[in-house]
Amino acid sequence: MTDAPRTHCELAIVGGGPAGLAAAALAAELGVETILFDEQPTPGGQIYRNIEANSRKHDALSNILGADYAKGLALVERFRRSGAAYEPLSAVWQISAAGKLGVSQKGRAYLTRAGRVILATGAMERPVPIPGWTLPGVMGAGAAQTLMKASGLVPEEPTVIAGSGPLAYLVALQVMKAGAPLSAVIDTSQKGLFETGFAALPVLSGFGRDLLKGLSWMAALRKARIPVFSGRNLAVEGISRVEAVSFETRGKRQRLPASLLLLHEGVVPNNQITASLRCRHVWDTAQMAWRPWTDEWGATSTELVAVAGDGAGISGARAAAHRGRLAALDAACRIGRISRAERDERALPERRHLQREARFRAFLDSTYRPTEAVRRLADEAIACRCEEVTAGELRAFVAEGFTDINQLKSFSRCGMGQCQGRMCGGTVARVLAQSLETDIETVGYYRLRLPVKPLPVAQLAELGNAERDLRPSPMGVDGDPSQRV
Incomplete structure (x- = not known):
């Protein structure tokens, strides 16, 4: 540097x-x-x-x-x-x-x-806006993995991992091997990793090692007697922090005590x-x-x-x-x-x-579609965590006639917080599309403005070379140095 x-x-x-x-x-x-x-x-x-x-x-x-x-x-x-x-x-x-x-x-x-x-x-990581997901003690599975890589930090409290796809099982295995108190894994996939892995073996020739690797993660969890549930309609329970996670499995509602919930529905x-x-x-x-x-x-x-x-x-x-x-x-x-x-x-x-x-x-x-990330949000679920706007509030705006995603952004303030729409853009589009009975492609996405990352006003005020004519690089469209940028 x-x-x-x-x-x-x-x-x-x-x-x-x-x-x-x-x-x-x-x-x-x-x-x-x-x-x-x-x-x-x-x-x-x-x-x-x-x-x-x-x-x-x-x-x-x-x-x-x-x-x-x-x-x-x-x-x-x-x-x-x-x-x-x-x-x-x-x-x-x-x-x-x-x-x-x-x-x-x-x-x-x-x-x-x-x-x-x-x-x-x-x-x-794809945001998973289930009821209670903004409570302290709820975080992404990938974020927990990042903490392990960056600082060697592992959970110290009863942990539940919920989500779809191989990464959820990989993080579960890593957390377990690190000695963390892993209570359970809730698989939200339509089919489990074990079932889909074996079914794909004869089809995906050349990828047997990758598939067997995923199956070995599942086997290791079973050997350690970590419960693995097939679950839907997740919800986080707690007042000042997460206390439990509930979900539907086999037609019944089940509740697991937890101090840490790691969510993952793909990236x-x-x-x-x-x-x-x-x-x-x-x-x-x-x-x-x-x-x-x-x-x-x-x-x-x-x-x-x-x-x-x-x-x-x-x-x-x-x-x-x-x-x-x-x-x-x-x-x-x-x-x-x-x-x-x-x-x-x-x-x-x-x-x-x-x-x-x-x-x-x-x-x-095709196998691990994010089922929880496309389900209709409960009215009380927070769609935009920066501005604390719920899905119910968004639906009320739509009912009043705000049917453009950028209108919705202006009047609800969703997407105007510190994350600049990273965490809520897809969720707001999903709520709007479902309310209008159309698809997300039709609804579109936020019209973003600069800066794309939070920047102190003091840094902009002291921008040393803002008026300088920065020398262009001698690169043309087809590599011809005579075509200046």
């Missing part, structure tokens, strides 16, 4: 997860002047968070997090060797269509310009920046989420901006690295470091790997 803000570069990459690391390493190796902006203190993103420090410890945590987590070290090491510049603890709060980036770092905001931008902002693309840029977005019916439209190289409808990894559609860590390298190859070609022929040839193995990963992803998307 440099002391003076960088005012220009050929390629700016936002996000230090597998897609960002792979893109930055390859682009730098090809001679592209590359800067990776990362909100975290060290590279790795959410999935490989703190991988460098944890890999050196060789303690119990390494065994708990497993071999898949350890694989992230190779990505980080290649990035470190590549010569790409690294700017940690840097929040990107603005990107313009002309390639201008607003960055907040160490309490100071500044502007820089890039000839091309690759967004590798990854995914975020969705983190597309705040592309939405603020007015990039074209499409509704992914398989993943039940909005994602930016991209071409085969990750390029968006905004000329200078590409998206790699889960930010362009959930594909997993392995696929994210391949997509990052494809975006880097295209950037190097546009800038003029490699020819189109070389770009296309280098892309062939990446595309083969992606085709393979796409088969497994299609299986996961």
